[in-house]
Amino acid sequence: MRVMSEYPTLISIENVSKRFTIHQDKSLKDRLLHPSSRSREDFWALRDISLEIPMNSSVGLMGHNGSGKSTLLKVIGSIIQPSTGRVRHRGRVAALLELGAGFHQDLTGRENIFLNASILGMSKEETSRCIDDIIDFSGIGPFIDTQVKFYSSGMYVRLAFAVAIHADPDILLVDEVLAVGDEPFQRKCMDKIREFQAEGRTIILVSHSADQVGSVCDRAVVLDHGSMVFDGDTQDAIHILREGFQEEESQERSAQKRGETGTQRSARIEEVTVCDDSGRPVDQVGTDDDLLLMMTVVPETRLSSWMAAMAIETTLGQMLFRFDTHAADQELPAIDKPSRVEFRLPRLSLGDGAYTINVGIGDEAGATIDRIAPALTLNVRGPYVGTGPVGLRPTIRVLDI
Numbered sequence: 001m002r003v004m005s006e007y008p009t010l011i012s013i014e015n016v017s018k019r020f021t022i023h024q025d026k027s028l029k030d031r032l033l034h035p036s037s038r039s040r041e042d043f044w045a046l047r048d049i050s051l052e053i054p055m056n057s058s059v060g061l062m063g064h065n066g067s068g069k070s071t072l073l074k075v076i077g078s079i080i081q082p083s084t085g086r087v088r089h090r091g092r093v094a095a096l097l098e099l100g101a102g103f104h105q106d107l108t109g110r111e112n113i114f115l116n117a118s119i120l121g122m123s124k125e126e127t128s129r130c131i132d133d134i135i136d137f138s139g140i141g142p143f144i145d146t147q148v149k150f151y152s153s154g155m156y157v158r159l160a161f162a163v164a165i166h167a168d169p170d171i172l173l174v175d176e177v178l179a180v181g182d183e184p185f186q187r188k189c190m191d192k193i194r195e196f197q198a199e200g201r202t203i204i205l206v207s208h209s210a211d212q213v214g215s216v217c218d219r220a221v222v223l224d225h226g227s228m229v230f231d232g233d234t235q236d237a238i239h240i241l242r243e244g245f246q247e248e249e250s251q252e253r254s255a256q257k258r259g260e261t262g263t264q265r266s267a268r269i270e271e272v273t274v275c276d277d278s279g280r281p282v283d284q285v286g287t288d289d290d291l292l293l294m295m296t297v298v299p300e301t302r303l304s305s306w307m308a309a310m311a312i313e314t315t316l317g318q319m320l321f322r323f324d325t326h327a328a329d330q331e332l333p334a335i336d337k338p339s340r341v342e343f344r345l346p347r348l349s350l351g352d353g354a355y356t357i358n359v360g361i362g363d364e365a366g367a368t369i370d371r372i373a374p375a376l377t378l379n380v381r382g383p384y385v386g387t388g389p390v391g392l393r394p395t396i397r398v399l400d401i
Contacts, residue, residue, distance in 0.1 A: 007054040016085035018046040045071040047226045056200040060213035063223035069206045091170025105149040120167040138162035175206045210238045210317040271296040272375040284379040291345040304334035305364035350380045
């Protein structure tokens with residue numbers, strides 16, 4: 001799928017594939033006796049990827065572990081070369097990829113600023129002019145003349161991000177490394193990324209956080225086993241990704257039911273529905289309505305000392321509400337046959353939109369017995385009085401002062 005833009009193309013990816021060779025050596029004895037029998041296997045991390053990324057765009061790369069996100073980011077940043085195809089880009093590229101990349105362990109933080117900045121294309125004079133700003137943004141001033149081998153992972157990220165943003169890049173590539181820093185620094189980084197967006201720079205972000213991709217990116221690419229399965233609107237990409245996770249979980253659940261995983265569950269959840277007050281299944285509720293959530297629990301053996309839980313999330317994965325009977329100090333009766341669990345939430349205070357509901361059951365220690373996430377999509381409709389996940393009805397008046 002080609003996404004059209006009014007801006008000129010900054011990054012062009014044409015039929016890119018990347019192959020890695022995996023050597024499957026046998027024992028030392030076999031290698032000595034049969035040196036020619038070493039087996040090799042080709043692993044394709046990327047297969048025939050074509051993308052055009054214009055100036056002034058923010059693109060999220062999404063997918064499960066091993067889908068090829070980080071490999072594609074490294075190919076874009078010229079860290080590794082593709083096996084086939086080509087990548088062309090214009091402008092200065094700054095990449096935040098693997099933790100510690102571009103740093104020398106035996107050099108101090110200050111010395112590594114000059115080293116990393118030179119890798120990003122900055123001259124010594126450019127770096128000298130902004131080194132105080134780099135140190136100030138990183139927040140590790142007291143340790144800047146300490147060898148980086150004594151740095152924590154958070155300090156690495158702070159310094160690397162500070163150097164990258166002061167390299168004045170046209171293209172910023174960001175992998176999961178930002179997940180390492182503490183929350184205040186993450187907010188500081190996201191503020192800087194949004195500042196870059198306002199300046200018309202191009203951001204390519206790899207993240208497992210759907211909420212982060214949804215809030216930062218205006219476009220998302222979903223990868224699956226090295227192939228591109230979607231390129232377009234961020235919300236649609238998140239929906240497709242969640243459907244994929246749900247399908248994988250459904251397959252795992254089916255395998256567990258057939259006993260293929262070798263583990264035996266003491267109970268399973270078979271049906272989840274949303275109902276109105278009369279118990280009639282519905283696919284839409286209104287703001288201020290009572291929500292009746294029902295799930296069927298089927299025990300394999302007598303189930304005692306157990307708990308039930310439910311949660312409501314936005315479609316981006318942001319938790320809005322979670323409830324479990326254990327935390328609420330509510331004891332559930334023992335069951336030895338299929339039973340229905342009902343959660344009743346009076347006066348649902350959710351804003352207009354779509355939400356996902358997760359359900360689960362666990363043992364007395366809190367360990368999961370079975371879980372469905374997401375179990376279903378909840379559509380909430382109500383009078384338009386504002387935006388956001390909270391359903392409020394504010395009033396306003398003007399008074400003389």
